[in-house]
Amino acid sequence: MTPKPGRRPKPDRLVIASHNSGKVREIETLLAPFGVAVVSAAALGLPEPEETGTTFRANAELKAVAAATAAKLPALADDSGLAVRALKGAPGIYSARWGGAAKDFNLAMERVQRELGAAKDRRAQFVCALSLAWPDGFCETFEGTVDGTIVWPPRGDKGFGYDPMFVAEGARETFAEMDPDAKHAISHRADAFRKLVAAYFAA
Amino acid sequence: MTPKPGRRPKPDRLVIASHNSGKVREIETLLAPFGVAVVSAAALGLPEPEETGTTFRANAELKAVAAATAAKLPALADDSGLAVRALKGAPGIYSARWGGAAKDFNLAMERVQRELGAAKDRRAQFVCALSLAWPDGFCETFEGTVDGTIVWPPRGDKGFGYDPMFVAEGARETFAEMDPDAKHAISHRADAFRKLVAAYFAA
Numbered sequence: 001m002t003p004k005p006g007r008r009p010k011p012d013r014l015v016i017a018s019h020n021s022g023k024v025r026e027i028e029t030l031l032a033p034f035g036v037a038v039v040s041a042a043a044l045g046l047p048e049p050e051e052t053g054t055t056f057r058a059n060a061e062l063k064a065v066a067a068a069t070a071a072k073l074p075a076l077a078d079d080s081g082l083a084v085r086a087l088k089g090a091p092g093i094y095s096a097r098w099g100g101a102a103k104d105f106n107l108a109m110e111r112v113q114r115e116l117g118a119a120k121d122r123r124a125q126f127v128c129a130l131s132l133a134w135p136d137g138f139c140e141t142f143e144g145t146v147d148g149t150i151v152w153p154p155r156g157d158k159g160f161g162y163d164p165m166f167v168a169e170g171a172r173e174t175f176a177e178m179d180p181d182a183k184h185a186i187s188h189r190a191d192a193f194r195k196l197v198a199a200y201f202a203a
Numbered sequence: 204m205t206p207k208p209g210r211r212p213k214p215d216r217l218v219i220a221s222h223n224s225g226k227v228r229e230i231e232t233l234l235a236p237f238g239v240a241v242v243s244a245a246a247l248g249l250p251e252p253e254e255t256g257t258t259f260r261a262n263a264e265l266k267a268v269a270a271a272t273a274a275k276l277p278a279l280a281d282d283s284g285l286a287v288r289a290l291k292g293a294p295g296i297y298s299a300r301w302g303g304a305a306k307d308f309n310l311a312m313e314r315v316q317r318e319l320g321a322a323k324d325r326r327a328q329f330v331c332a333l334s335l336a337w338p339d340g341f342c343e344t345f346e347g348t349v350d351g352t353i354v355w356p357p358r359g360d361k362g363f364g365y366d367p368m369f370v371a372e373g374a375r376e377t378f379a380e381m382d383p384d385a386k387h388a389i390s391h392r393a394d395a396f397r398k399l400v401a402a403y404f405a406a
Contacts, residue, residue, distance in 0.1 A: 170237055
């Protein structure tokens with residue numbers, strides 16, 4: 001298959017630049033039909049680079065490029081989180097650490113609610129940046145987003161992270177109350193993933 | 204919420220113009236987060252109209268309009284199938300009946316393979332038309348497609364219909380070998396559904 005101008009050919013082996021085994025398994029499942037063999041950064045003993053970027057995109061790119069360079073193989077990384085408008089985009093790239101070093105999302109959600117206080121503007125956006133990089137530093141990024149509002153108290157026990165306090169535009173249920181298939185139809189992560197698959201794998 | 208010009212407001216009750224209980228359940232799951240109460244045409248005792256259209260879109264629209272008119276409620280219908288290029292688009296709107304009155308898809312797949320014979324062009328497309336209609340006859344249709352090729356022999360036991368003989372562009376596995384989450388990321392039906400949800404429900 002001939003890639004589009006400026007686009008590399010589809011990789012048949014891929015490092016997943018994540019030390020989260022659930023995330024690695026999920027990506028492996030989604031790419032398996034396209035004949036892509038997946039290996040995790042953890043399995044290769046790669047270090048986790050410091051996330052020094054100031055945007056989701058910058059952090060996804062630096063993780064993907066670091067893994068691709070170290071492994072001498074194409075690598076895929078994601079960076080995602082919740083951006084609350086009245087908090088000037090916080091927790092944003094600090095989403096995972098907003099509840100402290102133990103990554104306690106109950107604390108993180110309480111902090112979002114506390115900082116919002118009586119703010120009338122409850123608008124928020126989930127963002128996912130997915131970067132595919134090669135050992136020479138070439139990198140392409142796909143972004144997905146979903147708009148919604150922050151609700152309190154949190155509701156639902158599906159999903160993870162800030163899902164229990166996020167209601168997508170038009171929805172009544174929180175992301176943590178939605179059936180996974182329904183969430184996948186509109187989520188930021190699924191959106192970014194479909195763009196990546198359409199560009200590189202199902203093309 | 205204000206609908207776009209020419210678009211009706213989001214319905215909070217919906218008739219699913221299908222007598223297939225699996226399809227009704229699937230649609231109910233996907234729409235539940237948006238506060239849509241779903242009832243099947245079968246539960247309302249609505250008759251199944253004759254599918255006299257010559258395109259997927261025409262059949263989806265006539266089914267949706269017939270159900271909406273009879274039930275005096277908004278109604279959703281789909282029509283989908285496989286279009287094989289070297290067979291001039293067959294089985295197309297006859298996809299379900301291509302294997303005979305008993306809807307035997309093993310026979311239907313054998314017929315596709317037999318009619319293709321030694322044809323070099325194995326290209327095919329799955330198409331899904333999803334129509335949302337109101338009792339006054341207003342109707343909007345969303346189409347999803349996925350390009351691929353016909354393989355023989357069939358492979359895989361997931362999915363249904365022609366899935367075992369269809370390999371999407373870029374993929375190695377057939378639709379019947381793919382994990383459902385991976386299939387949903389690229390399928391014609393998921394594509395049409397996301398367009399409907401984006402236009403009417405998550406908006």
